[in-house]
Amino acid sequence: MISMPDRYTAVPHREDVDPFVEHRRLLFGTAYQMLGSVTDAEDVLQDAWIKWHGTERDSVQHTKSYLVRAVTNLCLNRLTSARATRETYIGPWLPEPLLTTTDAAQETEMADTVSTAMLVVLETLTPVERAVFVLREVFGYSHAEIAGFLDRPEATVRQISHRARSHVQSRRPRFDADDGARREITEKFMAACHGGDVNALMELLAPEVTLWNDGGGKVTAARRPLFGPDHVARWMLGVMAKPISAGIHLEPAVINGELGILGKIGDFIVGALTFDLIGGRIENLRFQINPDKLSGLRPGAGEIPGSATQ
Template identity: 45%
Template sequence: MSEDGAGAATETFVAHRNLLFTVAYEMLGSAADAEDVLQETWLRWVEVDLEQVRDRRAYLVRITTRQALNRLRAMSRRKEAYVGSWLPEPLLTAPDVAEDAELAESVSMALMLVLETLSPTERAVFVLREVFDVGYEEIAAAVGKSSAAVRQIAHRARKHVDARRPRQAVSAAQTRAALESFRGALESGDPQDLLAVLAPDVVLVADGGGIKQAALRPIAGAERVARFMVGGIGKNDRNNLPMTLAPTVVNGSPALAVHLGGELDGIMTVRVEDSRITGLYYVRNPEKLARLASEIPLALR
């Protein structure tokens, strides 16, 4: 590649990097793997004859999607051997992500978990079509299917996700209010206070990755979740490890950073419906907490 060509390739890649990272992250649920996909995308991008590329942004998205699909299939095998429940890697996000309702919803922990129930191809098609508004023909080129097949996959994936995603949109303010109530109840140590903020059918999912102690299976039901949470605080007190809960914003939504003995222990995010918590997600795996020191820029366009 000539010096001019290399400069143009670099300029285009940098201009769309946040978009490409967001595509890869939403497909994979892992920032570490998304970064690897971007590196693989770059290595292929610099080999492309830019004079033959009509839409550089679309071409980059296509390369990223293909690389992410390959990695997603490999991750499926890796997750089979994962200890306990698997949750997406939380990202510390800038305030502008929270202000963009469409972007915040697309990277929310609740939706990311729903996407985990799709096949790799269904997930790629759903993310490209529903989140990034990519045309069917371009998606077809990215996933190696016909346009007609992609339309059918998109319809099936949309129906699957709609049946499992939150029934109503919840503002950041509503989520923050529910989290504040939950935080106060947790700090009080009174199960009754927790029951007041937890929905009867609440589900707690904890991810320790076999490194940190966590419930190996989801815990369902308000009373069981309240007992588990209060019991966890009691255990920390017995070990002389004071727990503190600090508000933060991850994946575009209000969350709680949990510290034990002054050290970051995990991130709690919630799914809220009718002002009560229906989903509680606690990421404790230290390998998934490495990117919480600085904000990660995301983009839909």
Template identity: 55%
Template structure:
């Protein structure tokens, strides 16, 4: 019979996946998983019929509590709030539905749901849990869970972003975007930006960033070219290094200064053109990204 530790290790990846999609924060998700371990380690396995279901219930409850507390903090957040970028691998990107569910665009939409609706949506739409099992996990009547699921699904579908599934087109658009921005080539930049593109920068009050979204190809291009033509917080741009990465299930860029990540740039692509640019520069949201000696 598997031990408490072995069972937890077996399901740890799933627990983090649930917590991250509910919280949009790597640090908070890791804390939720750790809290779940503390509760799980004190359980008598002889009274647990289904360890996986039990663990999902524990992490969901823990994440819900953290989400309610986080929502109060985010109301006073300086500037736009974006999820913490998550390094992902090809296994996520190859599954279109899983890649979309962890995308920054989808996490931004999930942020507009109430805590219970978000929990139900994640468990039902992402991980395929039946309503009855979700009702058990949330200690709610199944009828209530069905209502929450319907509201959440309708809400998300109305705001679901366009999603480019061709990874080659995603990477090509990302590369064209970076090259045009660094070269100051306004014509090439305008060619890769969709007319209704939106740019959001998250500095959290720690790093200078736009306090409001920038919308429209012309305004976004002028903003990016302005940023790329002057020192970045006193640092000459020639000292920055750009590394291709897999973030939230899609090709993206991590910006390094002396080997330390200082920003991430994720773009949303549809029909070969960029419809959204999301830049995270709040240093508190980058601590989980690895340093790179070769990019120092």
């Protein structure tokens, strides 16, 4: 279970609080899960904030719905253009990771939908399918409300919702939910990497393990997925042994609602590793090292206009 970073947490309603600031957690969560990008989500919030402050407030009957609609349509525009951009992306594309915190007051479903594995699945939806899925399955909006956000007939939205849900369910990863087991595997993984123990590392990996690296052409990274325990383990230890990696320390962190690993040199974050634990072994590893996609791992990132004094 997760909560979004404090900077996105809604403040209690007060008459003197800007409604945009009051709903910023919802708005950021909507944008992030639609886009899979902290940077793009922050840009959308900036654009939405500008739009909001240029709006005649008396013409807005339902403030929260107006803001969600504005963010949704800005996201749809970005998703459409992002598809073309990712066709020329260098190497595998992975979502931007986001530091989160465990919070028993939050719904279990939120942790599932914000996980890196789920964000990867959402990438296979069309922009409209993704918008409908996030609004319906994550935030619980009715089909009628979503139809209003998207200016589409309710019957059409119902069809899109059913199609998107079926698509996601057929691809949704099924992984171990035991937090204790995940912590134990994480600690063993870090110890094996720090110690250069290839055999210990291979024992943690499933026979069908796959490793994806997202360097975006900005840093050296494998441009194709790596398959199998031997290839994955030797690549990981090879990276750790390179001179450029000198001083890298791995430490556990809650990333996208699940325990993952940060790579740091001193206090500087150089990468984030998330994985699926299935049957007690690591089956999928996702290594985000593109420096342009690590802003969600740094304190203070993502402030929006008007929030500094809240």
